[in-house]
Amino acid sequence: MFRILLVDDHAVVRRGVRAILEDQLPGASVAEAADGEAALAALADPYDAMVLDLSMPGRSGIDLLTEIKHRHPSLPVLIMSLHGEEQFAVRALRAGASGYLTKSTAPEQLVAAVTKIARGGRYVSESLAERLAAGLGDGGATSSPHERLSDREFDVMRGIASGKSVSDIAADMRLSVKTVSTYRARLLDKMGMENNAELTRYALEHGLV
Numbered sequence: 001m002f003r004i005l006l007v008d009d010h011a012v013v014r015r016g017v018r019a020i021l022e023d024q025l026p027g028a029s030v031a032e033a034a035d036g037e038a039a040l041a042a043l044a045d046p047y048d049a050m051v052l053d054l055s056m057p058g059r060s061g062i063d064l065l066t067e068i069k070h071r072h073p074s075l076p077v078l079i080m081s082l083h084g085e086e087q088f089a090v091r092a093l094r095a096g097a098s099g100y101l102t103k104s105t106a107p108e109q110l111v112a113a114v115t116k117i118a119r120g121g122r123y124v125s126e127s128l129a130e131r132l133a134a135g136l137g138d139g140g141a142t143s144s145p146h147e148r149l150s151d152r153e154f155d156v157m158r159g160i161a162s163g164k165s166v167s168d169i170a171a172d173m174r175l176s177v178k179t180v181s182t183y184r185a186r187l188l189d190k191m192g193m194e195n196n197a198e199l200t201r202y203a204l205e206h207g208l209v
Contacts, residue, residue, distance in 0.1 A: 001027035002118045003046065007039040008032075008053040008080075013103070017051065017080070017110070024111040036064040043072055049118040052097075054081040054088055058172055060155040062088075062095050069096035076117035080110070085128045087207050090147060091154065093132075099123030145191050146208060153187040156180055160196050161203030 002025060008014050011034070018030045031047075033039040036059055039052070050068070054061030065077060076098040081088060089100040098117040101110060113123040124132070149157065152173070159169035170180045193199055203209045 001025060002029070002048045002114070004028060004030045004114060004118070005039065005042055005047045005050045006030055006032050007034075007036070007050060007056075009034050009056040010053075013053070020107045020110060021114060024107070025115070039064070040067070040071070043068070043075070047075060049098075049114055050075060050077045051080050051114065052077050054079055054083065054092065059174070060151075060158070060172075062091060062151050063155060063173065065092065065095045065097060066151065076120070078113050078117050078123065080105070084207060085125065089124070089128050090132065091151065093124070095151060100128065101125075144206065146202070146206065148190055149187055150183075153183050153190070156183040157187050157191075157199055157203060158209055160184065161200045161209045163200075 004021060006014055006017055006021075008017070014032045014034075018032065021028055021030050031042060031045075033042050035056055039050070052061065052065060052068075054065075056064075061079070061081070065079070068075065068077060073096075077096065078099045078101065079088070079092045079097045080101045080103055082103050084102055085100060092100050099113050099122055101113055101123075116123045146154065146157065152175075155173060156169055159172065164172070166180050166184065167177055170177045173180065188194065188199070191199065191202065193202070
């Protein structure tokens with residue numbers, strides 16, 4: 001039936017999700033990867049769908065998603081994250097995801113989502129569909145400040161809010177310290193903020209870290 005690649009850094013989560021998929025999708029073959037590099041290596045083999053966690057150590061999930069879609073544009077990717085839809089879903093869909101679920105989702109929804117994207121469809125909840133429609137209707141005027149950031153600026157903000165130094169963020173993102181500093185200056189300007197403390201407070205209040 002379906003060949004699915006499950007990418008999550010927590011072994012317990014992988015085991016649980018794999019058990020659900022193999023139980024509810026008879027004949028499904030589920031492979032596992034514990035990080036981004038392992039996922040990219042695994043994609044040397046063909047898959048019908050990928051289930052990807054956004055919050056893994058090292059490079060950001062959005063950055064990894066972007067690279068996966070660049071290398072394998074036809075591969076459907078379902079994001080499954082601890083973060084609620086309001087924090088990451090729109091950004092993930094813009095980066096090429098075929099669907100978004102939180103880890104509190106019922107097993108039946110997970111199975112339905114994987115089945116739908118593997119068959120070429122897209123999966124979003126009713127609340128997310130309404131959010132997307134509202135954004136289109138008002139031209140994004142009601143979006144939160146962080147939703148106006150580029151993916152790189154967003155990743156830098158999350159790194160700062162997590163207490164990482166500019167050099168640590170640069171290493172994770174495989175960029176120079178100068179480039180990360182430029183992104184920091186841009187995002188501070190876009191957010192109308194003066195320093196890292198304000199960014200950190202905002203990120204914590206909005207559940208971005």
